[in-house]
Amino acid sequence: MTEYILLGFLMERDMTGYEMKQHMSISTSYFVDASYGSIYPSLKRLGQKGLVKCNETVENGKLKKIYSINERGKAVFLKWLASPILTSTTDISSALAKVFFFRHLPPEKSASLIGQCVRDLESYKKSLLELRSKVADQAESFELCTLDFGLDCYDFAIRWCSEHLLNKAE
Amino acid sequence: MTEYILLGFLMERDMTGYEMKQHMSISTSYFVDASYGSIYPSLKRLGQKGLVKCNETVENGKLKKIYSINERGKAVFLKWLASPILTSTTDISSALAKVFFFRHLPPEKSASLIGQCVRDLESYKKSLLELRSKVADQAESFELCTLDFGLDCYDFAIRWCSEHLLNKAE
DNA sequence: TCAAACATGTAACACGTTACATGATTTG
DNA sequence: CAAATCATGTAACGTGTTACATGTTTGA
Numbered sequence: 001m002t003e004y005i006l007l008g009f010l011m012e013r014d015m016t017g018y019e020m021k022q023h024m025s026i027s028t029s030y031f032v033d034a035s036y037g038s039i040y041p042s043l044k045r046l047g048q049k050g051l052v053k054c055n056e057t058v059e060n061g062k063l064k065k066i067y068s069i070n071e072r073g074k075a076v077f078l079k080w081l082a083s084p085i086l087t088s089t090t091d092i093s094s095a096l097a098k099v100f101f102f103r104h105l106p107p108e109k110s111a112s113l114i115g116q117c118v119r120d121l122e123s124y125k126k127s128l129l130e131l132r133s134k135v136a137d138q139a140e141s142f143e144l145c146t147l148d149f150g151l152d153c154y155d156f157a158i159r160w161c162s163e164h165l166l167n168k169a170e
Numbered sequence: 171m172t173e174y175i176l177l178g179f180l181m182e183r184d185m186t187g188y189e190m191k192q193h194m195s196i197s198t199s200y201f202v203d204a205s206y207g208s209i210y211p212s213l214k215r216l217g218q219k220g221l222v223k224c225n226e227t228v229e230n231g232k233l234k235k236i237y238s239i240n241e242r243g244k245a246v247f248l249k250w251l252a253s254p255i256l257t258s259t260t261d262i263s264s265a266l267a268k269v270f271f272f273r274h275l276p277p278e279k280s281a282s283l284i285g286q287c288v289r290d291l292e293s294y295k296k297s298l299l300e301l302r303s304k305v306a307d308q309a310e311s312f313e314l315c316t317l318d319f320g321l322d323c324y325d326f327a328i329r330w331c332s333e334h335l336l337n338k339a340e
Numbered sequence: 341t342c343a344a345a346c347a348t349g350t351a352a353c354a355c356g357t358t359a360c361a362t363g364a365t366t367t368g
Numbered sequence: 369c370a371a372a373t374c375a376t377g378t379a380a381c382g383t384g385t386t387a388c389a390t391g392t393t394t395g396a
Contacts, residue, residue, distance in 0.1 A: 002383085018347050026305055027313060030259050030298055030320050038384055040349055062347055062392055089200050090263055096319065102312040128200055135196055142272040143197060145338065149266065149330060150200050156326045160319060168315065172355085188375050208356055210377055232364055232375060 001094050002034045002042045007077040008101045010052060010069035017043050017065065031096040043067060051076055081105055085117040089124055099165070114165045118158055125154035171264050172204045172212045177247040178271040180222060180239035187213050187235065201266045213237060221246055251275055255287040259294055269335070284335045288328055295324035 005028060009020050017039050024033055034042070043065075046052045051073030055066045069077070081104060085095050095117070102110045128150055136144065175198060179190050187209050194203055204212070213235075216222045221243035225236045239247070251274060255265050265287070272280045298320055306314065 016347075017349090026301065027309070030294075030301070031316070032260075035385065036347095036349075037351095037386070041383085044349095060346090060393065064347070090202075092262070093260055096316045099319075100313055100316045103310055124200075131196065131200070139197070140273055141338065143270055145334065146201070146266045146270045148334070149269075152330060153326075156323075160322060164315065164318070168311065186375075187377090205357060206375095206377075207358070207379095211355085214377095230365065230374090234375075 001032065001097060002038055003046055004077060004080050005032055005034070005097055006039070006042055006046065006067075007051065007069055007073055008081075008097075008104075010067060011074065011077060011101070011104060014055075014066050014068040016067065028097065028100060031093045046073070077101075078104065082109060082113070084120070085113055086120045086124075111166065114161055118161050118166070121154050121158045121161070125151060125158070128154065171202065171267055172208050173216055174247060174250050175202055175204070175267055176209070176212055176216065176237075177221065177239055177243055178251075178267075178274075180237060181244065181247060181271070181274060184225075184236050184238040186237065198267065198270060201263045216243070247271075248274065252279060252283070254290070255283050256290045256294075281336065284331055288331050288336070291324050291328045291331070295321060295328070298324065 005024070006020055009015055009023055015023070017036070021034070021036060021039055043052070043054075046067075047054055050070075052067045052069050055068065057064050057066060081098060081101055085098050087094055098113075105113075128147065132144075132147055132151070135147075139147070175194070176190055179185055179193055185193070187206070191204070191206060191209055213222070213224075216237075217224055220240075222237045222239050225238070227234050227236060251268060251271055255268050257264055268283075275283075298317065302314075302317055302321070305317075309317070
């Protein structure tokens with residue numbers, strides 16, 4: 001997912017790997033905060049895939065590699081952005097990453113993705129509710145507790161997306 | 171973390187790798203659901219570390235490797251269980267995994283861990299609030315939105331832990 | 341002048357997924 | 369008798385972390 005975050009940053013402006021790391025720390029850090037050991041190899045891969053190009057310059061005696069996104073990179077980024085928000089029940093980070101860049105999507109598209117997201121949450125909740133009724137009698141108290149936390153999380157997320165996200169996208 | 175889940179299962183009863191996978195699907199699956207390609211290598215490692223032992227039997231012509239946890243394994247598991255619930259702002263799965271097995275902890279210990287967890291959540295929330303005030307003027311609407319979601323998540327989690335978890339542990 | 345910040349990267353290691361590979365038994 | 373379930377595992381691949389390795393400039 002790091003690669004998509006980096007592409008997203010480059011949608012805004014050209015940057016060096018170092019700047020991307022800095023930018024992360026004041027924007028995505030609380031849900032994604034990659035290390036240099038992840039950022040530099042990711043940039044290399046993006047270059048090999050032909051999604052970004054790199055301009056080497058020397059500024060104040062320091063080597064700088066300024067990356068920029070090209071048309072293919074933009075297409076790949078937008079395709080990712082326009083795909084369903086939720087990819088698993090666990091991966092909240094990638095969901096937030098997508099919403100973070102939603103300004104690059106036409107309002108009706110982001111609205112439809114958010115609507116889909118709410119329906120997915122409701123469906124996940126339903127499955128979990130079914131699991132609960134199946135195991136409620138045999139499960140131990142703390143075990144059931146984690147399941148109920150999951151259920152309440154779904155309620156919270158469904159309410160939050162409906163109240164804060166859906167109207168914002170239109 | 172898979173290794174700790176497997177150790178936790180073995181605290182209850184001896185099992186085969188296959189059974190552990192099945193047990194996961196009706197217990198931890200919505201926050202951790204490892205594949206066989208993760209379970210079998212994990213069991214191998216646990217054996218190499220001397221935390222579990224394995225009894226090979228043949229039942230109905232089928233090879234069965236029944237694993238059991240030993241004293242060292244129990245000690246390692248309990249040490250993990252008694253360590254702070256939150257390890258990062260992102261990793262909700264490992265937090266839930268710990269709570270899932272809280273019955274193996276003395277009530278005063280689980281209560282103190284939950285208390286610590288609430289304080290950690292409050293501290294994370296405070297940091298995020300500081301970040302928000304720093305970037306609020308320059309951040310775009312959807313970007314700020316993901317940040318506000320984080321903030322509301324912390325409120326939700328703090329309230330949930332205080333209401334549902336703290337009294338249960340005592 | 342010394343530490344912090346700027347700037348880039350690799351190597352070892354950990355750990356997860358999917359697909360592949362095998363073979364027995366049970367059930368419709 | 370065929371398909372589902374039981375049962376174990378490996379290999380290739382992806383991707384992340386930490387620690388290492390290097391060198392410059394800026395500011396106290």
